[in-house]
Amino acid sequence: MKNKILIVMLCVGPVLFSCKNAEETRIETSGPEVVDFRLLPFELKDVTLLEGRFKKGVELNEKILLNYEPDRLLAGFRREAGLPQKAEIYGGWESATLAGHSLGHYLSACSMMYQTTGNEEFLKRARYIVDELEIVQNAHGDGYIGAMEGGKKVFEEEVAQGIIRSAGFDLNGIWAPFYTHHKVLAGLRDAYQLLGIEKALDIAVKFSDWIYEIIDDLDYDTRQDMLRCEYGGMNEVMADIYGLTGNEKYLEMSRLFHDNFVIDSLAAGIDVLPGKHGNTNIPKAIGLARRYELTGDQTDRKTAEFFWDRVVHYHSYVTGGNGFREYFGPAGKLRDRLGPNTTESCNVYNMLKLTDHLFTWEGEAEKADFYERALFNHIMAHQHPETGEVVYNLSLDMGGRKAYQNPFHFTCCIGTGMESHAKYNGHIFYHNNEELFVSQFIAAELNWEEKGLILRQETAYPEDQGTSLEFKLEQPLKLTLQIRYPSWAEKGMEVRVNGRRIRVKEKPGSFVAVSRTWKDGDRVEVKIPFTLRLETMPDDENRIAVFYGPVVLAGDLGPANDPKVHEPLYVPVFVSDHRNPAEWMEPVKGEVNTFMTRDLGYPRDVKMKPFYQTHDRRYSIYWDLYTTEAWEKEKEAYEAELERIKQLEESTIDYFQPGEMQPERDHQFDGEHTRPERFRDRPARTATGGWFAFDLEVDPEVPNALVVEYWGGGYRRNRIFDILVNDVKLAKEDITSPVGNIYIHKQYDIPEELTAGKTKIRVKFEAEDNNIVGPVFGVRSIKK
Numbered sequence: 001m002k003n004k005i006l007i008v009m010l011c012v013g014p015v016l017f018s019c020k021n022a023e024e025t026r027i028e029t030s031g032p033e034v035v036d037f038r039l040l041p042f043e044l045k046d047v048t049l050l051e052g053r054f055k056k057g058v059e060l061n062e063k064i065l066l067n068y069e070p071d072r073l074l075a076g077f078r079r080e081a082g083l084p085q086k087a088e089i090y091g092g093w094e095s096a097t098l099a100g101h102s103l104g105h106y107l108s109a110c111s112m113m114y115q116t117t118g119n120e121e122f123l124k125r126a127r128y129i130v131d132e133l134e135i136v137q138n139a140h141g142d143g144y145i146g147a148m149e150g151g152k153k154v155f156e157e158e159v160a161q162g163i164i165r166s167a168g169f170d171l172n173g174i175w176a177p178f179y180t181h182h183k184v185l186a187g188l189r190d191a192y193q194l195l196g197i198e199k200a201l202d203i204a205v206k207f208s209d210w211i212y213e214i215i216d217d218l219d220y221d222t223r224q225d226m227l228r229c230e231y232g233g234m235n236e237v238m239a240d241i242y243g244l245t246g247n248e249k250y251l252e253m254s255r256l257f258h259d260n261f262v263i264d265s266l267a268a269g270i271d272v273l274p275g276k277h278g279n280t281n282i283p284k285a286i287g288l289a290r291r292y293e294l295t296g297d298q299t300d301r302k303t304a305e306f307f308w309d310r311v312v313h314y315h316s317y318v319t320g321g322n323g324f325r326e327y328f329g330p331a332g333k334l335r336d337r338l339g340p341n342t343t344e345s346c347n348v349y350n351m352l353k354l355t356d357h358l359f360t361w362e363g364e365a366e367k368a369d370f371y372e373r374a375l376f377n378h379i380m381a382h383q384h385p386e387t388g389e390v391v392y393n394l395s396l397d398m399g400g401r402k403a404y405q406n407p408f409h410f411t412c413c414i415g416t417g418m419e420s421h422a423k424y425n426g427h428i429f430y431h432n433n434e435e436l437f438v439s440q441f442i443a444a445e446l447n448w449e450e451k452g453l454i455l456r457q458e459t460a461y462p463e464d465q466g467t468s469l470e471f472k473l474e475q476p477l478k479l480t481l482q483i484r485y486p487s488w489a490e491k492g493m494e495v496r497v498n499g500r501r502i503r504v505k506e507k508p509g510s511f512v513a514v515s516r517t518w519k520d521g522d523r524v525e526v527k528i529p530f531t532l533r534l535e536t537m538p539d540d541e542n543r544i545a546v547f548y549g550p551v552v553l554a555g556d557l558g559p560a561n562d563p564k565v566h567e568p569l570y571v572p573v574f575v576s577d578h579r580n581p582a583e584w585m586e587p588v589k590g591e592v593n594t595f596m597t598r599d600l601g602y603p604r605d606v607k608m609k610p611f612y613q614t615h616d617r618r619y620s621i622y623w624d625l626y627t628t629e630a631w632e633k634e635k636e637a638y639e640a641e642l643e644r645i646k647q648l649e650e651s652t653i654d655y656f657q658p659g660e661m662q663p664e665r666d667h668q669f670d671g672e673h674t675r676p677e678r679f680r681d682r683p684a685r686t687a688t689g690g691w692f693a694f695d696l697e698v699d700p701e702v703p704n705a706l707v708v709e710y711w712g713g714g715y716r717r718n719r720i721f722d723i724l725v726n727d728v729k730l731a732k733e734d735i736t737s738p739v740g741n742i743y744i745h746k747q748y749d750i751p752e753e754l755t756a757g758k759t760k761i762r763v764k765f766e767a768e769d770n771n772i773v774g775p776v777f778g779v780r781s782i783k784k
């Protein structure tokens with residue numbers, strides 16, 4: 001059902017004015033979408049980035065992308081098709097059963113980068129990859145393409161027959177295969193849509209048909225079992241293929257990738273996200289958003305909006321990132337979820353994709369504000385400004401540092417990083433027939449060919465507190481310019497047209513409309529004075545972060561390898577009877593957006609500068625703020641608790657997190673009759689009448705001990721089990737009886753003969769008879 005387009009221009013006339021009460025204009029796309037939009041983005045090729053941090057970000061990404069060898073990304077695809085490999089397979093997750101996901105991202109990134117930079121090499125590479133995938137598909141002869149070892153056989157002989165095995169993070173022994181299929185299909189879609197490579201769509205359709213044969217006959221319950229394993233954005237890419245072909249079969253497929261345990265609960269308005277894996281679930285919401293655009297299904301739309309609202313308002317940190325060790329926690333409880341493994345970059349990449357869909361529907365400034373928050377405070381912050389390397393989990397640890405990844409150690413975040421830094425230009429300007437929206441303040445030139453308009457935005461924002469826009473026109477153009485008025489702009493926004501100040505009636509958190517007949521050479525100057533302000537944890541108003549305008553400030557604590565990092569109060573506390581940071585901080589001369597705290601930090605003051613400019617340093621984003629009186633009371637207890645945690649951390653040689661995919665892989669996890677658990681939204685593992693085992697590093701030079709974390713609240717069924725090291729029994733444990741509703745640490749000394757000459761031990765938890773092991777929340781090896 002197509003809604004009619006409202007073309008309304010109530011604001012006309014020769015004089016300047018702010019067009020506040022104009023009836024909203026909307027736009028239809030020329031594509032397959034059946035709903036109308038408040039605004040639409042421009043194509044990447046229509047917007048050229050000008051000199052500045054964002055252009056630099058693209059250039060860094062360009063260098064990394066051109067260093068990859070397509071034949072190495074394709075090697076697994078050829079091997080699985082029985083074709084000779086042209087090059088060696090890459091390492092990282094490309095050498096595991098997630099193989100192939102990087103090629104999908106790479107094909108998407110090359111497609112975007114050709115539009116963004118015009119570099120022909122990207123077009124050449126995308127064409128080559130598509131040609132190679134065609135050869136691979138022809139060699140299989142049935143539509144399949146894949147690089148996961150033995151993946152096709154597992155699908156045909158097991159999954160298609162309704163045999164579903166999953167230990168929580170894999171499907172019949174293959175690591176999240178639909179996640180990878182989604183990436184490959186999305187790469188083909190982008191090569192078709194952005195580069196016009198026709199056969200990319202043919203290959204994607206044939207591959208989708210092969211997938212259809214696998215899943216079509218599965219009964220509902222079996223399919224739900226299958227969907228318990230991460231399936232990426234299969235619902236999104238199937239909807240897209242429906243949109244591109246008009247064939248309803250793919251719309252049906254999009255709906256087959258629909259789980260009842262997350263999506264249906266969200267559709268009913270229930271936030272089931274606590275305890276769920278972040279990046280498994282965000283793509284599902286993107287799929288719903290896309291399907292709404294292609295079908296008008298209001299349930300899909302509402303579910304996607306509900307998801308966005310819950311993640312942004314209840315599960316996100318000040319940087320716009322979400323997730324602690326990749327998982328959502330209890331709603332609105334973030335205070336104690338800080339550590340090195342917060343805010344996976346894929347989650348932000350995907351939340352920005354979702355935000356962009358929602359923004360186009362109603363043009364709400366709230367969505368553009370969130371885009372700015374996450375773009376400046378996560379995406380820009382996670383790319384190293386010299387090497388272009390990106391961070392997987394962007395640490396919000398108090399005293400943390402950024403852990404950049406080797407671009408050749410392929411992970412999910414290396415993949416999404418390839419795309420995140422290829423498409424900034426797609427999110428700056430938006431339009432409908434009558435209006436041009438300036439959503440992000442990034443130096444760029446828009447070529448709106450249809451209107452004969454070139455709009456040049458010049459700014460070093462957020463190093464400038466504003467922006468300027470210059471119109472280049474062949475002939476005068478009647479148009480409403482909509483400039484984002486950020487919600488944080490508490491000192492207002494000043495807009496001048498050709499030097500003449502216009503009256504801004506709008507409030508922060510909206511768009512300022514300037515309607516007029518624009519002429520060649522017209523200039524708009526925008527000033528948005530920054531202020532210092534606090535943002536707090538939702539569950540603790542005294543754990544705070546400091547913003548200056550759009551950017552969160554990080555306190556610079558020392559070099560990344562600072563030996564003092566384990567000292568108590570390495571991260572100072574803030575002590576003040578005021579809550580206005582303007583009273584605590586002084587600008588540092590000659591350093592833009594940089595401040596020094598003044599008589600605030602205990603035991604020392606700190607230099608605060610934008611997080612996106614903080615690299616190769618120890619930092620904190622969050623701080624504990626005390627009044628003078630409260631600090632006097634807290635000081636002793638605070639220092640004692642810090643000391644206890646520091647001592648445990650300091651003596652830790654290796655830490656194993658049971659129940660989470662990546663740590664389990666890293667520690668060669670194995671087990672029988674065991675499963676991952678969540679308790680109070682913390683990951684753990686149990687084994688009922690079974691066992692689990694993993695490797696742990698030790699220090700052969702000193703006496704070692706194991707420290708295991710359990711829940712002390714007691715259990716109804718017996719929890720008696722043995723702990724073994726290298727098959728030697730270390731202890732018999734019984735955690736059945738309650739000792740209090742707290743987490744408890746138990747220490748087990750390891751006899752020195754078990755660690756002598758070794759750097760690694762095998763730790764095993766084994767149930768006694770039909771008892772249950774655990775739940776075990778964490779295991780660390782420590783120096784005694």
Ligand SMILES: [Zn+2]
Pocket residue numbers: 279344345346347392411412413414
């Ligand atoms: Zn990731």
